[in-house]
Amino acid sequence: MSDSCAGGCPYGLVNDPFPGQCGRYIDFNGNGVCDLSQVGAATNTPSSSSDQTSSPDTSSDSLNENVVDHGNSNGSDNITGVPDSGSGGSDGVSVGMDGPNYHVLPISILLLAAYLGTYFLFKKGILNPKTHKRVWNLLVTVGYVGVGITGVLLTTMVNLGIKAYSQGITFWHTEMAILMVIGTLIHLHIYRKPFKRMFKVLFKWKSAPANK
Amino acid sequence: MVYAFLLPSLPVLGGYLYTYTLYKRGLIRKTLHVNFWNFLIGVSFLISGGGGFLLLIAMELGIVLPLSPEMFYWHVELGISMILITLFHFHCYWKSALEMVFLKSRRDRT
Structure with missing residues (x-):
């Protein structure tokens, strides 16, 4: 899991579907999956992304299933909901891949x-x-x-x-x-x-x- | 991903009402009731606060821990419980909390 998204999702999430598990969700390509959590070979639909959510950790299966389930249920909403938030660019706050620096x-x-x-x-x-x-x-x-x-x-x-x-x-x-x-x-x-x-x-x- | 609000808060609310009722009816001592909830706030702090702090430090160092997604999920869920337990902590130490905010001690007010 950590290999697939090194330098991407700070929480190690893989293909996190809309609306995202954390407040850092960004989706500039509008495919309904958080850009930070996206695995290299991009997927177009959340349902197909669920197939790639397989991780070496068996312990994380339950969580991934949760994520996938919600992703599927929200899948239809993603198409309409994501471009709005994406074009808004998270209210203009500059979001780098590393996120803001905390003190x-x-x-x-x-x-x-x-x-x-x-x-x-x-x-x-x-x-x-x-x-x-x-x-x-x-x-x-x-x-x-x-x-x-x-x-x-x-x-x-x-x-x-x-x-x-x-x-x-x-x-x-x-x-x-x-x-x-x-x-x-x-x-x-x-x-x-x-x-x-x-x-x-x-x-x-x-x-x-x-x-x- | 949708986080559950009721699942982590209802058992806490029910548990507090239960031990509070037991204490009010004289079935358990107040120290037991208070210390039980002090212990629970410590446990929830360790998991939610400690987990969050660990995630933050890992994030600052650019490390993704193998358990980061799970830790993040439980950080949020137990955080919801911790909000309620913190309110109960204030309820347990209500008089001290009032003194803290309004400066005047009970002795001064009488």
């Missing part, structure tokens, strides 16, 4: 440095423990709310086959997700004692004698 490292490093900073201030007694917790709880909430709203929007848009603004929403979904993931790790560090207690309560784990 994984800068945001992660910035957040971790900021946490170390506030943690140092809190340990030195300069920052109120409540304020320290409040700031990081607010940030992680912003991350979850942002990811949740953009995620629901994207999923609804994929289900309805709407392409407008999908690139921009995907971008903000990803940026917010970085905040959410790093924020959650920080949240777990702040609430590490209740986190450990959770395992005790649920699985009756006992703490080591040294932790008394």
Whole structure:
């Protein structure tokens, strides 16, 4: 699977039919199959593309079947639906084969440095423990709310086959997700004692004698 | 590809109502109810958030993992569940959440 679409679909999808499994769906040749996921020998109809969906991974069969089924059912719609979105060019956002660049490292490093900073201030007694917790709880909430709203929007848009603004929403979904993931790790560090207690309560784990 | 909304959200909603009812009727302790849902938010975060983060890093490095399509599918489906579980997390810690947003503590308000 990875060989057939190396440098194409970032998620490794093969011949992904309209409306596409993700917000990156583009179809400039109007054949109803995402250009990024298309295997070298292009197919004209989604039904024929399903024959080429065979992959070396047996584990992925169920998913591919899902994709193929929906592709067949939407096959007739593709002919009319795709040229519109294709000519629209995904609302004018430039979509390269690599997609937009996300700021994984800068945001992660910035957040971790900021946490170390506030943690140092809190340990030195300069920052109120409540304020320290409040700031990081607010940030992680912003991350979850942002990811949740953009995620629901994207999923609804994929289900309805709407392409407008999908690139921009995907971008903000990803940026917010970085905040959410790093924020959650920080949240777990702040609430590490209740986190450990959770395992005790649920699985009756006992703490080591040294932790008394 | 059409993603299911109800399939990943209805069992979560039903499960929460079930454990909440058990807690309200005094059949289970509140700590058990809260910790059970804390555990579930952790699991959904690991699969949905962790999977998404892994996909993102792989994408940034230009790598397509053999399980990427499956991971992407479950990232979306469990993400829908995680939205609901996050709302339940806020419900469990409602008073703390209010304090966080409005700054005033319960002691200050009385």
